[in-house]
Amino acid sequence: MTKxxxxxAAALACSAFGSSPSPAQSQTEPQQRELxxxxTSYWTTTKTGAxxxxxxxxxxxxxxxxxxLINQMNFICPKSRRTYAHLTIYLDDMIALGAPYKPFRGEIEGQFAIDRNSAITLAGESIDTELFFDRTPATxxxxxxxxxxxxVQFRVGDTRVAYDTNAKFEELMRELLAESAGATGFFDTEAMLADCRKFRGESTR
Structure with missing residues (x-):
């Protein structure tokens, strides 16, 4: 077996990718699934993404x-300071698993439950199976x-996706991303935002 x-195989053994029923609902309501x-909680740059x-x-x-490998979400940092950086969430693979999201182009509201604690709602845009949320001064x-x-537990319309992580998975994914995806850097969010500011020529304070 190759490295x-x-x-x-090791990373798959400690990861989840699928669906489970939502808490019990009344018999008159259709059962909803949370995918x-x-x-990874860290952000990765790759040679192909340069x-x-x-x-x-x-x-x-x-x-x-x-x-x-599945690229679940990206943070896009444009060189031009006239363009907002933004978060992109990709739903292709989740739709293939049965997510009831119907691709369209238009405005959306994304609901995010953060670390099983606080919840926020963000206005965004859907372009087919890709969802965009701008990082503006207001957001x-x-x-x-x-x-x-x-x-992160994410909901848009009837589509629910729960993103989680664990230490063993993250450790194995560092090696796997370096080995098979040409990873060039790993960043926690604070370091990623600082790297983005540097790339845009903004103040690093």
Missing amino acids: TATLL KATV QRDKKIYGRFSLHKDAGR VNEIDRVLSAKS
Whole structure:
């Protein structure tokens, strides 16, 4: 077995990727499922994501059946200070698992439960299966709480996704991302935002 295959098997053993029923509902209501994914809490840059006009930081999970890396969300840091940085959440794989999200283009409201504690709502935009939330002066505090969270329960419409992590998974994913995705850097959220400010030529204070 190759090193990549060994790391993949070990990381899959301590990760979740699938669905579970929501708490009991009345018999007249359809049962809703909450899709779950174990993701990295750190943000990763890769060789394939390197671009001159923007820097891309990703959080990854693993597909239990296909045995492949899934880019669950990105923080996009544009070089131009005239353009807001933003969080992108990708729903392709969750839809394939049965998420009831119907791709469309338009405004959305995303509800985020942070570390099983506080909850916030953010206005965003849906472009097919990709959801965008801008980091503006008005939303910076809320967005940064989402970016920094170890655990995020996300809801848009009837679609519910729970992102969580664990130490063993994160340790194995560092090696796996370096081995198979050409990882060039690993950042906690504070370091990522500082790196983004440096890339944009902004004050690092």
